[in-house]
Amino acid sequence: MSSAPSTITAVPPAAGKNKRIRTGHERSNWPATIVLLVCTLSVLVPLYVTISMAFKTTGQAVDGNAFSLPSPLTFDSFVQAWTLTNFPRGFAISVFVSVTAVAGEIIVSALAAYAIVRNWNRRLFRGSFFYLLAAMFIPFPVVALPQIQLTGLVGLDNPLGVAILHIVFALAFNTMLFTAFLRSIPLELEESMRMDGAGTWQVFWRLIFPLLGPMSATVGIFAFIASWNDFMMPSLIISDPELQTIPVLQKIFQTQFSNSYNVAFASYLLAMAPAIVVYLFTQRWVMSGLTQGAVK
Secondary structure, eight states: OOOOOOOOOOOOOOTTOOOOOOOSOOOOOHHHHHHHHHHHHHHHHHHHHHHHHHTSOHHHHTSSOTTSOOSSOOOHHHHHHHHHTTHHHHHHHHHHHHHHHHHHHHHHHHHHHHHHHHTTTSHHHHHHHHHHHHHTTOOGGGGHHHHHHHHHHTTOOSHHHHHHHHHHHTHHHHHHHHHHHHTTSOHHHHHHHHHTTOOHHHHIIIIIHHHTHHHHHHHHHHHHHHHHHOOHHHHHHOOOGGGOOHHHHHHHTHHHHTTOHHHHHHHHHHHHHHHHHHHHHHHHHHHHHHHHHHOO
């Protein structure tokens, strides 16, 4: 007996699954592209003018064409700026203030955030967190005069006092960042370590603090850029002009630049170069720390 030929029926795809089929190019988001282009040019154009003017001679700098390329290329402006502002001394003082501020902000803010997160059910610690959040809305100029008087009374009208004030005024924002990141660390990790006999300090330094690496890098980068570029606080707190940071030294010697715009721009480039280099090499940790802290 011959069997009837079997027929193959095509099974349609599931009705509940909607697949997006691209039939052409996606429409470009022109407003966002234009805004991004304008923002990029607003940074690159001044940077180009700064670099171009710094490598020009005095005659080329005063010819009125800031966008022309330097011809011939010269480093005399950097030599004059280096000597005029006593750059090595100012650089060393700025490095001291920035490094002290970075280390202090990371350690103090991490300790404060750890105490708040692990004791959130206690009213004192929860209230301390909201108190720090309220302190974020108090700018430095509002309390500048009391800080000047206080640092003078205790003998901190020097670069060390500036670094301490940077740590104090950044405590609120940094604690908020560390708090958000700490909430994503499972409590079971600490409990297992405590069962092995570890104390609170051992848990923090051997377990928690290493896990805070991405956020510590983020806080450190923000602290470095803020302290390195700060002008107001050192100019008000440091009483000895010989101990001023680079931004203040540039302001002090601004009148000596006169019409030597090439020397002025060379000085600006020397001052901002360290911050640019540090950010270029560490920018990936900024986004890494922020995104990991935002997801619990």
